[in-house]
Amino acid sequence: MSPIIIKTIQFFLSLSLLIVLHELGHFIPAKYFKTRVEKFYLFFDVKFALFKKKIGGTEYGIGWLPLGGYVKISGMIDESMDKEAMAEEPKEWEFRSKPAWQRLIIMLGGVTVNFVLAVVIFIGLVFTYGEEYIANDSLKDGILVTEPILGDALGIKTGDKFISIDGNKIDALRTIPYELVYGEKFAIERDGAIIEKEVPVDFIETISNNKESARFLNFRNPFVIKQIPKDSPNLNTGLEVGDAVIEIAGTPVEYQDQVVPVLMVNKGKMVPILVIRDGKKVSLEAKVTEEGKFGVFAGLSSLAEYQEKGYLKVETLNYTFVESIPAGWNRGVKTLTDYIKGMKKIFNPDTGAYKEVGGFAAIGGMFPDTWNWQAFWATTAFISIILAFMNILPIPALDGGHVMFLLYEMVTGRKPSDKFLEYAQVTGFFILIALLLFANGNDVYKWLIK
Known part of the structure; x- marks a missing residue:
């Protein structure tokens, strides 16, 4: 299967999961506080839906435009801009009739679920796969x-x-x-x-x-002879597989990065070398090619061998389930903290980080070319962190915008007017469209130019 198809499948599977769970974060507390939820949609149903079914007063469906998803809560200024309903007297089952603290919980539900989901995934990853790294x-x-x-x-x-x-x-x-x-x-x-x-x-x-x-x-x-090809100029000079070269033309060496410059100044020459073989020093002569090479393959065969010889x-x-909980939490917090640091750099033009802002293509490119569950879940957890952060930004039309106005209401005791919220929603919508165009425009630019 084509790598592009594999990436696309992973992208939509991950995105669908994250959207549904994010919207559930709003849906569940809304239902708990007896607030009517009119629609619950994966993707947007502009003009028509691919699937819809009404159950218990809520229409569940799948839209055709894969730019996100939504729950339509009665009595709430949202992307539907249902001005007729908002012009009527508030009903007890509407969002606007609920206490501010309940509305705050409903609005924070989505980002909370996104962060908790990321932590749960990280817990599962460290419990299932553990961690292995070079110290x-x-x-x-x-x-x-x-x-x-x-x-x-x-x-x-x-x-x-x-x-x-x-x-x-x-x-x-x-x-x-x-x-x-x-x-x-x-x-x-x-x-x-x-x-x-x-x-x-x-x-x-x-x-x-x-x-x-x-x-x-x-x-x-380290410059340890791993293979001597049959066409090597040093096939019959006495070099053997396993020899560790420690000196070339009187210059002490140990690593390949030290060997390269010495060979370059001795192109085409026979040079004296000193190797360690079976714990003993052995003097030899070796041929340096006109390209400045020995014509051999060097290095160790495995990380275990590097470790055995003391190089690293x-x-x-490995974590028990109980141990994986704080490990997963710490990883979630670290990921969020690093992402916030990255966002700060994006807003500083001197960093040039804004050039790396990407849209759907960039997100899809984060998934591996082959199906790998560990990589899939790690990427999904990272995207979930991104969604949590982006949605809590104080931009009208995002959860963070609603939270900002609710906090203002709770602090001042004054609720912003519906007309103000309508204007704010429209403003926020245009901000989001601009950001969406910029991010995906960057993807197109990179594709065309690079």
């Missing part, structure tokens, strides 16, 4: 910078050891690039000295321009 502080001789452009932008180089980002200790090597995107400052150890640096304000834009190298940090590879340590965490 950052276990790297024997620091990190490998695989993309010089990004390394230079940060002022880091191969061999540096990351101590912290924004004052927080970094546990997993794989999270460093991600943390730097959202971070403000970091500390590294270089040659025994602690150096503090600031993340450049436009680092997000730099990564955006080098997406193929976004994961620009890795662990260093792989941490494996």
Whole structure:
């Protein structure tokens, strides 16, 4: 099956689940407070619906326009703009007749469900799959910078050891690039000295321009002979699989990143080398090609072998169900906190982060090319966090806009007029359309230009 089809199926499955549960977050407290719910829809039913059925006074349906979903609650200024109903005297079963605290709970229900859902998914993920990562502080001789452009932008180089980002200790090597995107400052150890640096304000834009190298940090590879091809110039020079090269032409080496520059200055030459074989030092001569290579494959075969030889340590965490609850909660809070940091950078034009704002194509692109339940649920949890945050923004027409006006009412004791709420709803609608066009326009631009 085509990767695009797989991504599309995952996107709509995830989106449908999140929309239905979000709307249930409004529906259940509305019903509990005896508020009439006229419609419950997955997707929007502009002009017509793909499916609809009325049960117990509520019309349940599936619309044709997949831009979200909604519940239509009687007596509430919403996207339906039902002015005729609002012109009548309030009924006891209408939203506007309920106490402010009940209306607040109804409006907060959707974002609450989105956040709780994300936490529940994270709990399930850590309980089912656990966590495995390369411990950052276990790297024997620091990190490998695989993309010089990004390394230079940060002022880091191969061999540096990351101590912290924004004052927080970094546990997993794989999270460093991600943390730097959202971070403000970091500390590294270089040659025994602690150096503090600031993340450049436009680092997000730099990564955006080098997406193929976004994961620009890795662990260093020792120059241990793993394979000698039959066409290698060093097939019969005495090199053997398993030899660990420690010196070339009088220059001490251990890692591949150290070997490359030495070979480049010795192109086309026979050079003396020193290797460790079965715990003993062995002197040999090896041929360097005109391209500055030995013509061999180097490295270790597995992370277990790297760990066995002391180059790094792989941490494996397995959780009981009880232990997975705080772990899942912490992951949910961390994800939300990082997303808020990212949003702050989007609103700062100097970061260039606004260029990375994406619409439906960007969200769909977050899913893997092949079906993977772990990746699917992790992505769904992340999108659920996004929906929770976006919906609580104080923009009229979003849940956060309604919450803002309700809090104003509860604090001042004065309820905004229906006419004011109508104007606010229209204003918020146009803001949302503008944001939607901008985000999806970015997707189209990236597709056409990049």
